[in-house]
Amino acid sequence: MLSQKDAKNLIDQAIGYSKLPQCQVDVSWTEDAFIRYANNGITTSGYRITQQISIGSVTEDKRQGNAVVTEFSEDALKRGVQQAEDLARISRPNPEDMPALGPQKYLTLSNYDNYTAAARGDAMIPHVKAVIEGAKSGKLTAAGFIQRSANAVAVGNKAGLFGHHTYTDCSLTNTMRTDGGKSSGWASQTSVTLKDVNGEAVARISAEKAARGAGRKRSLEPGKYTVILEAAGVSDLVGFLAGDFGARGAEQGQTFLSKKGGGTHVGEKMFPDYITLRSDPLDTKLATTPWGPSLMPNQRISWIEKGVVKNLYYDRYWALKAGKEPTPAPGNVVLDGQAHTVEELIASVDRGLLITRLYYIRSLQPQTLQLTGLTRDGVFLVEKGQVTDAVNNFRWNESPVRVLQNTKMLGRPGRAQGSETGSSIVPAIVVADFNLASVSDAV
Numbered sequence: 001m002l003s004q005k006d007a008k009n010l011i012d013q014a015i016g017y018s019k020l021p022q023c024q025v026d027v028s029w030t031e032d033a034f035i036r037y038a039n040n041g042i043t044t045s046g047y048r049i050t051q052q053i054s055i056g057s058v059t060e061d062k063r064q065g066n067a068v069v070t071e072f073s074e075d076a077l078k079r080g081v082q083q084a085e086d087l088a089r090i091s092r093p094n095p096e097d098m099p100a101l102g103p104q105k106y107l108t109l110s111n112y113d114n115y116t117a118a119a120r121g122d123a124m125i126p127h128v129k130a131v132i133e134g135a136k137s138g139k140l141t142a143a144g145f146i147q148r149s150a151n152a153v154a155v156g157n158k159a160g161l162f163g164h165h166t167y168t169d170c171s172l173t174n175t176m177r178t179d180g181g182k183s184s185g186w187a188s189q190t191s192v193t194l195k196d197v198n199g200e201a202v203a204r205i206s207a208e209k210a211a212r213g214a215g216r217k218r219s220l221e222p223g224k225y226t227v228i229l230e231a232a233g234v235s236d237l238v239g240f241l242a243g244d245f246g247a248r249g250a251e252q253g254q255t256f257l258s259k260k261g262g263g264t265h266v267g268e269k270m271f272p273d274y275i276t277l278r279s280d281p282l283d284t285k286l287a288t289t290p291w292g293p294s295l296m297p298n299q300r301i302s303w304i305e306k307g308v309v310k311n312l313y314y315d316r317y318w319a320l321k322a323g324k325e326p327t328p329a330p331g332n333v334v335l336d337g338q339a340h341t342v343e344e345l346i347a348s349v350d351r352g353l354l355i356t357r358l359y360y361i362r363s364l365q366p367q368t369l370q371l372t373g374l375t376r377d378g379v380f381l382v383e384k385g386q387v388t389d390a391v392n393n394f395r396w397n398e399s400p401v402r403v404l405q406n407t408k409m410l411g412r413p414g415r416a417q418g419s420e421t422g423s424s425i426v427p428a429i430v431v432a433d434f435n436l437a438s439v440s441d442a443v
Helices: 004-017 074-090 114-118 121-137 199-212 231-242 247-251 316-322 342-347 400-405
Strands: 022-038 041-058 064-069 141-157 162-177 184-191 223-229 277-279 301-305 333-335 351-365 370-383 386-390 393-398 407-410 414-417 423-426 429-440
Touching: 004 022, 004 041, 004 074, 004 141, 004 162, 022 121, 041 074, 041 121, 064 074, 114 141, 114 162, 121 141, 121 162, 121 199, 162 199, 184 199, 184 351, 184 370, 184 414, 199 370, 223 231, 223 342, 231 277, 231 333, 231 351, 231 370, 231 400, 231 414, 231 423, 247 316, 342 386, 351 429, 370 429, 393 400, 400 407, 400 429
Parallel strands: 223 351, 333 423
Antiparallel strands: 022 041, 022 141, 041 064, 141 162, 162 184, 223 429, 277 301, 277 333, 351 370, 370 386, 370 393, 393 429, 407 429, 414 423
């Protein structure tokens, strides 16, 4: 692991070579181990260490240059600084460049687990074995990936700023398919500690979904349905939503938080009382860092509180222009939930669909945050509170804004991994009038 002392020495060394007024050095170091499996067998296993130093230089007239090196040697650092400065001198001035931040007080986070950092194949193989055995017992075919990582990040600049943090992370994901590939099921787990991963549980969920869809699927027409959306899909939608809380876009009339005729919806109730969306870097289940791209300290911030839009993200440039205090960007996202199990969510629906996850999500209309994507790996009809038949997949067109506005019930929150936007802490939800726009041939 890259220690704080070693990181500080590397940063000070690189800054010492710098001749321009501003120099920022970002260091990242990752040690990870992984196993990939397919066709009910291990196909790849690996162990690697990756390291990188990013050097950013700025001239007096706000010209910027950046270089990346992957060696920590003296010669590599010198070359990196020289390249960054050469690029800065020939680049165009950036009128929005802000003066370098001085020393910051970063949070102390508790998201490093010694067991996970030391884990190798012998700790991961039992989970892979459980998945493969679960597949074989159901005459299914499994494929997936398990990995764990130990990470160190550090940052420093000429203005005296310095930060260092270590964290761990891991995940297990798998897809099971029936013979011929006509039905599939999917499940995953992600955590800062490998102790939270359970291969048997992941196998059971994906096998049940694949087996349930093994017979003839019931054909349903497109339309607006009540949907129980499992946490992976919610994580994707919340990720897109959180990324739209920028003050600049809202104040310039470009996002769902923009008011017609000018102004924003801050302070207004746009969602039901039970919708609260926030950033929480202190949540020990999140593999996060004490700072974001702006280098400002991450902090607890409510974006939506009991249905009311509470805050916007102001970067340093736009905060200065607008006369506001700058804030860290949305990250470490948590959507608060309720105490219901997924089974209770299903039981609350008279007729609707249970959707495992979303896939291939793309933007349609940025101003309303309208998105499109596919359902995947298990869509099931719910009738009178019971899961009945497997049904075809759909292409959906929806805005996360409208989804949360139409949410009727939430499950217990937990960390979930989406297919597009990374992981967050979210519950499964029941949402009315989810727009399934057309039928999809996806499995």
